[in-house]
Amino acid sequence: MQFQTKLFIDGVFVDAADRATIEVLNPHNNSHLAAVAEAKPADIDRAVEAATRAFPAWSSTAPSERGRLLLKLADAIEAHGDALAQIEALDTGHPIRDARGLDVARTAATYRYFGGMADKYEGFVVPVDPGFLNYVTREPVGVVGQIVPWNFPLMFTSWKMGPALAAGNTIVMKPAELTPLSSLKIAELMAEVGFPRGVVNILPGYGAVAGQYLAEHPGVHKIAFTGSTVTGRKIVQASAGNLKRVQLELGGKGANIVFDDADLKAAVAGSAFAIFHNQGQACIAGSRLLLHEKIADEFLDAFIALAKSIRVGNPLDPATEMGPLTSMGHRDRVLGYCEVARQQGGEILMGGKPPDDPTLTKGCYLMPTIVRAKPADRVCQEEVFGPFVSVTTFRDEAEVIEIANGTSYGLGGGLWTRDLRRAHAVARHMTSGMVWINCYKRAHPGSPFGGVRGSGYGREMGFEAMHEYTYPKSVWVNVDAAVPPFYKR
Ligand code: NAD
Numbered sequence: 001m002q003f004q005t006k007l008f009i010d011g012v013f014v015d016a017a018d019r020a021t022i023e024v025l026n027p028h029n030n031s032h033l034a035a036v037a038e039a040k041p042a043d044i045d046r047a048v049e050a051a052t053r054a055f056p057a058w059s060s061t062a063p064s065e066r067g068r069l070l071l072k073l074a075d076a077i078e079a080h081g082d083a084l085a086q087i088e089a090l091d092t093g094h095p096i097r098d099a100r101g102l103d104v105a106r107t108a109a110t111y112r113y114f115g116g117m118a119d120k121y122e123g124f125v126v127p128v129d130p131g132f133l134n135y136v137t138r139e140p141v142g143v144v145g146q147i148v149p150w151n152f153p154l155m156f157t158s159w160k161m162g163p164a165l166a167a168g169n170t171i172v173m174k175p176a177e178l179t180p181l182s183s184l185k186i187a188e189l190m191a192e193v194g195f196p197r198g199v200v201n202i203l204p205g206y207g208a209v210a211g212q213y214l215a216e217h218p219g220v221h222k223i224a225f226t227g228s229t230v231t232g233r234k235i236v237q238a239s240a241g242n243l244k245r246v247q248l249e250l251g252g253k254g255a256n257i258v259f260d261d262a263d264l265k266a267a268v269a270g271s272a273f274a275i276f277h278n279q280g281q282a283c284i285a286g287s288r289l290l291l292h293e294k295i296a297d298e299f300l301d302a303f304i305a306l307a308k309s310i311r312v313g314n315p316l317d318p319a320t321e322m323g324p325l326t327s328m329g330h331r332d333r334v335l336g337y338c339e340v341a342r343q344q345g346g347e348i349l350m351g352g353k354p355p356d357d358p359t360l361t362k363g364c365y366l367m368p369t370i371v372r373a374k375p376a377d378r379v380c381q382e383e384v385f386g387p388f389v390s391v392t393t394f395r396d397e398a399e400v401i402e403i404a405n406g407t408s409y410g411l412g413g414g415l416w417t418r419d420l421r422r423a424h425a426v427a428r429h430m431t432s433g434m435v436w437i438n439c440y441k442r443a444h445p446g447s448p449f450g451g452v453r454g455s456g457y458g459r460e461m462g463f464e465a466m467h468e469y470t471y472p473k474s475v476w477v478n479v480d481a482a483v484p485p486f487y488k489r
Pocket of ligand 1: 147205
């Protein structure tokens with residue numbers, strides 16, 4: 001398969017100024033996939049200059065025209081869906097059925113949503129004092145730096161670029177060094193459908209070099225960041241120089257609560273999806289399973305049986321339900337948490353090791369892992385970011401709310417119950433940007449996505465995302481007011 005491997009700057013694909021490259025590996029067997037150009041400060045400077053030059057014309061382009069280009073991009077993504085799914089499966093380890101059915105489909109849907117949004121996002125008029133007209137327009141922020149992680153690289157191009165472009169901003173995006181390939185394919189499609197030069201620039205590079213430089217850059221007016229909480233803190237510090245706007249989508253430690261009156265069959269399947277989809281490499285993963293003590297044994301029997309039946313294997317096999325983790329370093333980090341759990345008295349109920357299948361030994365694989373642990377244990381407090389779920393029991397609503405809210409994070413959480421009152425009452429008390437009732441990990445381009453506390457601030461998706469990529473400009477007009485009395489001579 002042919003990959004795009006160059007930096008996308010000012011509408012053309014170019015080598016890095018110093019011709020440096022990053023080796024990209026296939027997590028299925030750690031074989032070489034591609035050598036991708038590595039951006040350094042000189043390249044970032046060129047991209048920021050291109051985005052700065054492109055901004056006046058792009059921000060003045062009719063919103064309907066910006067929307068039309070986003071709609072064309074959505075169509076192009078669908079037309080190249082098989083290739084994009086293949087790239088994502090090879091680069092990240094996503095099973096091909098998810099890459100095609102979820103990643104590609106959701107990416108197209110998100111660009112399409114914001115394509116439709118572009119000419120429907122309105123300002124407003126404020127009823128101020130008689131004789132004056134006060135209207136408020138939504139102005140694009142300017143040149144936006146976007147830094148994304150490796151877990152959903154294709155989808156995150158649309159979450160970040162869709163609203164930013166609809167609102168009239170220009171972009172310098174830095175994909176994760178581990179998984180840059182699908183975003184470079186998107187750059188090709190953007191050039192093909194006619195986005196003007198410089199409006200979007202995509203530059204793979206290392207976080208500590210290219211990412212840090214972009215976050216510090218005085219020519220960048222906003223940084224939209226998705227990644228770990230540790231890096232989020234560095235972004236805030238780096239942004240201080242020119243006081244750029246910052247939007248942070250950080251880690252999570254999702255509580256997934258199963259009450260004793262839940263539909264257990266649905267809860268078992270939903271809880272497996274919550275943690276094992278994408279090998280658990282999701283900020284909104286339901287990584288803490290909180291089970292009511294009355295149903296804990298029955299639930300766990302069914303949950304473990306289901307986890308054992310998950311088909312772990314080569315992402316390119318259409319039957320595969322769980323692929324490898326995205327890098328060996330990360331696989332080993334997740335594996336290390338099994339030891340951390342044991343040291344604190346945790347019990348590994350299943351998994352905790354790579355699969356026995358001899359065809360998978362070179363890859364970054366790990367079995368679905370289920371660990372009994374206490375709420376204060378490190379595995380219940382720290383983001384593991386793998387197919388690793390902790391299990392804790394609880395007695396009543398008050399106790400489970402305390403456990404659910406007892407981490408430094410506040411991104412997403414869910415609960416399973418047939419009791420309507422309980423469902424809404426618990427949802428209300430969860431300190432969490434998103435709550436799922438009798439489902440888990442639902443997202444839609446129209447529904448606000450993001451967290452509170454250690455999970456960051458700002459929101460992706462919907463009108464909230466459009467607010468994030470614009471600032472309100474309040475314009476006052478003296479229509480027929482008497483001359484104000486100040487300094488009247
Ligand atoms: P990471 O923070 O290490 O890296 C994320 C991105 O930041 C990468 O592109 C990386 O190159 C870059 N980066 C690293 N150091 C940098 C620095 N000093 N300055 C600027 N950029 C820098 O995170 P990761 O390990 O790649 O991703 C996993 C994390 O992302 C998890 O914590 C996960 O929860 C989080 N995440 C959050 C959301 C959300 O929407 N809340 C979604 C997906 C993933």
